[in-house]
Amino acid sequence: MFLKSLEIHGFKSFADKTELVFLPPKEGKQSITAVVGPNGSGKSNIADAMRWVLGEQSMKTLRGKKNEDIIFGGSTAKGNMSAASVSMIIDNSDGRLPVEYEDLVITRRVYRSGESEYLVNGNTVRLLDLQILLANAHVGEGAYSVIGQGMIDRLLLQSSAERKDFFDEAFGIKEFH
Ligand code: ATP
DSSP, X not given: OEEXXXXXXXXXXXXXXXXXXXXXXXXXXOOOOOOOOOTTSSHHHHHHHHHHHTXXXXXXXXXXXXXXXXXXXXXXXXXXXXXXXXXXXXXXXXXXXXXXXXXXXXXXXXXXXXXXXXXXXXXXXXXHHHHHHHHHHTOOTTSTTSOOTTHHHHHHHSOHHHHHHHHHHHHTOGGGO
């Protein structure tokens, strides 16, 4: 199982539909993809998009104040957009996830009107269904699979109960809580 690609459209600075394709494992080893660019060019927005599509609920974590802050707000070249959509494509050809799909496609969409939806391979699901699926795959929104800026710092300063959550996730026993 590995992260295959990410499609971002209307999310934060991504006005144009953008597809990021990540390198597949090679010779049995996972690959690394690095995103480089000047300050403020949108690198962290990619990490935010990953968190968001995995069900992140905290606007603070996403560096915004209200829901519509994550929808493209317009620039000198382009007007604002009415919706934001992010799809994460996970290669499940090794069948690690208990779903019938070789490619698992998770989509989250939000409209300026406030409506929002989650889809798994095009079928509407509840956030709870998505959370259970991701917990089984150990890639939940609060999981250590997305390490944000300052997260290691916070981990060191956390209470022991909060730290236990982190280790439960790492040991793969969080879904049994
Ligand atoms: P740094 O290296 O400083 O962390 P970065 O490359 O990670 O920067 P981000 O913080 O991801 O950059 O991107 C910030 C940019 O995204 C800013 O230019 C900001 O104006 C833009 N941005 C954020 N939200 C929106 C939005 N809703 N609509 C349009 N642009 C947005």
